[in-house]
Amino acid sequence: MAANQPLAPATASTGSRSVETVIVGGGQAGLATAYWLTRAGRECVVLEARDRVGDQWRERYDSLRLFTAARVDGLPGMPFPGRKSAWPTGRELADYLENYAANLGAAVRTGVRVLDVEVVTGGGFAVSTTDGDLQAVNVVLAAGSDASPKVPDVAAQLDPGIRQLHSSQYHNPAQLLQGPVLVVGASQSGADLALEAAHAGHQTWLSGRNHGQIPINERIAGPLFWFAANHVLTLRTPIGRKLRPAIRRGGSPLIRTKRADLDAAGVHRMTARTVGSQDGRPVLEDGTVLDVANVLWCTGYRPDYSFVHPAAIGPDGYPAETGGAADGVPGLFYVGLIFQSGFYSHLVGGAGRDARVIADRISARTLAGHPVAMQGW
Incomplete structure (x- = not known):
């Protein structure tokens, strides 16, 4: 399905369109979630506020390069192009994400800002956007932690x-x-x-x-860092749980x-x-x-979920969630948070790992009795 396909018509009864899963944010985390949902046969729409997918990287400083090599910067189903030992620039990543979205097979709408997400009595969500209102069974907040x-x-x-x-x-x-x-x-x-x-x-x-x-050169340090990010610095280990607060404060x-x-x-x-x-x-x-x-x-960012009602926020300013599922709000999920499950969670090449977990949870939830009538997405 091509990006920016027109939204389905509104229903006569509600004046809004029905979508099984709305993904808020068209960065690496949101696109990876859409990839896994699409592979599972679940329909979804990705809403990206910027005019082009990848613009959040085009807007950064000109000399920006990722601190992971291209060999580990790919999203599910599409390796990062070029020399595997290269450090991709922000603009190279932006173009990669735009190409990824174009070949995703899911609806990706750019220039659509989500204004409000509200839990509906009886289940589901009312999602207000700059391009009309949506009804959704699930909402995935993938806009990252750098809103403000x-x-x-x-x-x-x-x-x-x-x-x-x-x-x-x-x-x-x-x-x-x-x-x-x-x-x-x-x-x-x-x-x-x-x-x-x-x-x-x-x-x-x-x-x-x-x-x-990390004192050693990239050829040696790269694989070691990637192993540590995925297997050592995670919520499954004592050292990962200890370091998470410092890393969320900007202590990398x-x-x-x-x-x-x-x-x-x-x-x-x-x-x-x-x-x-x-x-x-x-x-x-x-x-x-x-x-x-x-x-x-260079003092970082604050997450902003003021448009989500309710959105329980923990003492560190991050959402109260367990494994990406919002505490006490069925159907609301997060992906791409800093150290969500491990250091890998907010790295480009690590986004697909948490995204798959969230997609699996959504699929299981839908099959357990939360269907929705899709309307031409």
Whole structure:
């Protein structure tokens, strides 16, 4: 079925269209879920708010590369093209996802934003979108955990003459003012942007907790990292359960850009966090005051499920779910959350693993007595 096929007509009784499963989000997690549902003979529709599948990756900084090699970046049924040892760029991934969607065999609607998901008395969901209303037996929330950029309160205290950009707004060094740069957040994106700023001739500080690094080269480290992400750093192991909160707060180790790269480029690595201001300048928790012209906030994102009613949220700001199934809301599922089942859950090549679990649960639930009359999808 071609992407962006017109939606089925509304029913006379409700004024809305019936769909067995609505998947919110056309990124890797949503598309992988649609793949497994389609293979199981279950019909679904993927709703992607952006105009093109993959745009969430096209919007990221120009130099972005995945920190996993192409050999493990494919989704179910379609290996990632090109050299298997290459580090795909964000735009290469975007094009891959767009091609994947076009060959998926499921309805993928772009430019359709979901406004509201509400549980219906008696079962199912009412889904309100910018292209009309839907009724669904199941809803899969696959829009990821990066809905809302997270910027510390101290940002509002800094001198307005300092150029401040969240990593979601940053594309390349041409956006920076002349002068020093402070990069806040020392995980992978922070290391990437600090290295880029230094290479562009800016005196650069990188502020944030040291989360470690994988010290060996990619040829050896890649397979080891992939094994650890899939078998060690999971909710099935004590170490995985212990590390999950830190990883969800943005505590991933450096994988591609290493501390030696930063040191060689002259980046000043500061393990103290940025916590305040003095005369409009940023202050680190050790009292260091930095006179900079730019601040890049590589401080992550917050999930946003305010459009889902009800959507139980845990103390960490993530949905209350068990194995991807929402606690207390039958038929509501999540996929693609950071460390949902393991470190692999939010990696491109790991999305298919959790997606298959969710698709199997939906299939079992439907066969157990939750049918729906499909209308021409």
